[in-house]
Amino acid sequence: MNPPRILRLALVLLASSSAWAAAPVAMPIDDFEGELKGWKFIGGEEFPGAKGSMERDATLARGGAGAVRLDGDFRGGGAYVGLWRDLEGLDLPDVERFRMAVKVRGVREIGVRLVDATGQCFQSKVPAPAGADAGWRELTLHVPDLVRGEHWGSLDDGTWRGPAKGLGLNIGKDVVADGRGSLWIDDLVAVPYPAGTPTLVACTIDPPAARPGLGTRIAYAWDAEPLGVDGSVFVHFRNGQGQMVFQADHDPAIPTGRWKGRVEYGRTVVVPKEVPPGRYEVVVGFWCGKPAEKGGGRKPFRAGPASNLAMIEPDACRVGFLDVRADAPAPPLPPVSLDLTGWKLTFAEEFDGPLDVSAWGPGTRWIAHTPYSGDFGDAGFADPQPGFPFDVKDGLLRITTKKVDGRWRSGLLASVDPKGRGFSQALGYFEMRAKFPKGPGTWPAFWLLSVDRLKDPKDAPTTTGIELDVVEQYGVNDHALHATTHWWFPGGLHTADGDVALVPDMTADFHTYGVMVDDARITYYFDGRPLRSHPTPPEAKRPLYILVDLALGGGWPIDGTPDPSVMTVDYVRAYAKN
Secondary structure (H helix, E strand, O other), rough: OOOOHHHHHHHHHOOOOOOOOOOOEEEEOOOOOOOOOEEEEOOOOOOOOEEEEEEEEOOOOOOOOEEEEEEOOOOOOEEEEEEEOOOOOOOOOEEEEEEEEEEEEEEOOOEEEEEOOOOEEEEEEEEEEOOOOOOOEEHHHHHHHOOOOEEEEEOOOOOOOOOOOOEEEEEEEHEOOOOEEEEHHHHEEEEEOOOOOOOOEEEEEOOOOEEOOOOEEEEOOOOOOOOEEEEEOEEEOOOOOOOOEOOOOOOOOOOOOOOOOOEEEEEEEEOOOOOOOEEEEEEEEEEEEEHHHHOOOOOOEEEOOOOEEEEOOOOOEEEEEEOOOOOOOOOOOOOOOOOOEEEEEEEEEEEOOOOOOOOOOOOOEEEEEOOOOOOOOOOOOOOOOOOOOOEEOOEEEEEEEEOOOOEEEEEEEEOOOOOEEEEEOOEEEEEEEEEEOOOOOOOEEEEEEHHHHOOOOOOOOOOEEEEEEEEEEOOOOOOOEEEEEEOOOOOOOOOEEEEEOOOOOOOOOOOOEEEEEEOEEEEEEOOOEEEEEEOOOOOHHOOOOEEEEEEOOOOOOOOOOOOOOEEEEEEEEEEOOO
16 A cells, blocks of 8 residues: 555655755645645635635645645735644644745735744745746745744744744735736645754863752853754763762753754752762763654764763763762852842831731732632642731741641732732832741742733733742752743743752741842842843833742652741832832
């Protein structure tokens, strides 16, 4: 039995490539041999007057039994008609180009729309291939070229964030002859970025010794070439017997499926408290967890000439050694630089009197749930009752988590209610002073969310939400402060930019945790010391509200969590420039 034509096409393309690294395998989308699935006709109804249709044409095809045909008639008005293919569910990587066979009648240019993973739409036009009015011609749509033009929706910043979620092709009245035109399409495939071989140019471990419960920082420099798939950098710490004892895997900020050129960054490594003293070999490589037939597994790379780099396996490089010992010095922190001179206090919760809180509002300073009704973690957030989960005494707020009727319960405070009423502020400095509970499974946090997301329909949000995690601390490590910026895009896509800072024990004393959000940058602080900073995205310039909570879990087991556990908060404040 012969395989279907679209499969034969893929096999031919595979056979013509000497190796995966030499030429990417085209991924079939549609050969139009059967009924149209996943396609829909776009009538351009916002500009009335156009007539058009989309249908499978069994009388004209390139070597098979059918193609898709788009007809447009603009003699009565209108602007365009098109066809649209939803690409979700196809498990496409971030492709470099789309390729198809086209034939036209009376069409000079073809409109193209691409929607990225965030929902941002990019629009451009390409010339119809020469000779396409006489017969089938190949048309290649290079994604990097297509996304340089008009764009709208979602972030609306002109930056492509793949993979593609949708592809549209259209014809318009300004590119057809005599007010009418037709476009045929066949054998549509997606071509991933060609898989290259990155080079690890430099990798430094500083400091080269770390104390259990603290850690070190590793800086990476790559001469990047696309791997063909988005993968992670694995970082394994092996003992003298070659056994992996712990790891610090991460995803580079630029997806490896399309990264290119010099890529440099650093990552903090937290050494678990239970790691025994000793010397550990540090081994680096690439890994993609997809099935093998979709590019999964380890990926090849090269090591540069630096003396500390040695390929010890075909796809693994030793970058040095880390000495774990109890007397290793703690990593230094930057000097104090926070200066609020000229700033005014806009929100001050000093906990000097009864806590103004209700379950859901309105009319109270705090509510005891996330206003979007989204509990998380392994302890439900309880409605406030006398003495639980909140208790104010001597100017301090105590948030307690404990088992109630056999189930863990805890507390959360939010500064707005479900309709966004309460305190929120665009730009400024936000700070909490607190002491965290000791014990595994605890997960205290101080964070900010954008108010405008509350106005979106929950099942189909239309705006991009921002989340600034000023501090998250997991009870498995008293010194690891997680500070992260999250983006929540329409359609459920989520991305994040975060890192870990190694700080003094957050369970032993009170410390301040703050974030400065201004027009230029977002900067995270610990005791007035800047930990990390990045440019301020547009969505972070909208009003943000405050959340404080003691959750449990966060991916860590809670079978050893002390019952009860208490987070103590001295104050929560916000400032704005005068």
